[in-house]
Amino acid sequence: MNFNELFKQITPEQISESVFALVGRIFPVVTAGRDGNYNSMVASGGGMGVLFKKPVAWCVFPKKRYTLELIKKEQVYTLSYFPDEYREQFMFLGTKSGRESNKMQEVELGAIKTPLRNMSFEEARLIIECKLMLISTPDADGFYSKEAKEYVSEIYKDPGEIREYVFGEMTNVWEKISN
Numbered sequence: 001m002n003f004n005e006l007f008k009q010i011t012p013e014q015i016s017e018s019v020f021a022l023v024g025r026i027f028p029v030v031t032a033g034r035d036g037n038y039n040s041m042v043a044s045g046g047g048m049g050v051l052f053k054k055p056v057a058w059c060v061f062p063k064k065r066y067t068l069e070l071i072k073k074e075q076v077y078t079l080s081y082f083p084d085e086y087r088e089q090f091m092f093l094g095t096k097s098g099r100e101s102n103k104m105q106e107v108e109l110g111a112i113k114t115p116l117r118n119m120s121f122e123e124a125r126l127i128i129e130c131k132l133m134l135i136s137t138p139d140a141d142g143f144y145s146k147e148a149k150e151y152v153s154e155i156y157k158d159p160g161e162i163r164e165y166v167f168g169e170m171t172n173v174w175e176k177i178s179n
């Protein structure tokens with residue numbers, strides 16, 4: 001089946017689930033790159049909201065993250081959310097890096113291209129296409145709460161672990177057509 005037979009477009013406002021569930025429990029798969037050279041990973045930190053009057057989603061990545069490299073290169077990416085029955089399959093994408101493995105060939109999910117030629121998966125139930133808007137990299141002294149300070153004082157010892165906060169404008173939101 002082609003993309004338009006599987007998914008229908010909805011507006012960001014029509015995303016009916018709690019953002020806390022989507023981000024913190026269901027987890028998005030972030031996919032960047034183009035057919036032939038794309039990569040996916042599981043994310044958990046982040047959120048959704050409004051910035052520069054646009055609907056945005058934001059994620060957090062260490063500087064060295066391979067998927068982040070592809071986001072910066074193409075400046076577009078997708079967030080895909082799956083039914084729980086595919087949890088084992090999509091969580092596999094969070095177990096090893098695509099920089100030094102063939103995980104995109106090994107993953108037991110079917111690749112699909114959106115009309116904008118961004119990569120996602122047939123089994124997804126919600127796909128958010130994003131256009132890179134801004135990347136912010138706070139210094140260690142930009143963290144204030146006790147938890148945040150403790151977190152960065154440990155991880156910022158490795159420069160590759162410095163966190164980049166990545167905001168993308170939601171350009172299209174797609175929901176699986178239910179049969």
Ligand SMILES: Cc1cc2nc3c(=O)[nH]c(=O)nc-3n(C[C@H](O)[C@H](O)[C@H](O)COP(=O)(O)O)c2cc1C
Binds near residue numbers: 068091094095099
């Ligand atoms: C539940 C879960 C949540 C994760 N959340 C994040 C996250 O928010 N940001 C991040 O950079 N990595 C996160 N990871 C780790 C990446 O998914 C993992 O390191 C992945 O292999 C990176 O893929 P890549 O090197 O091919 O880009 C998470 C992993 C899991 C299993």
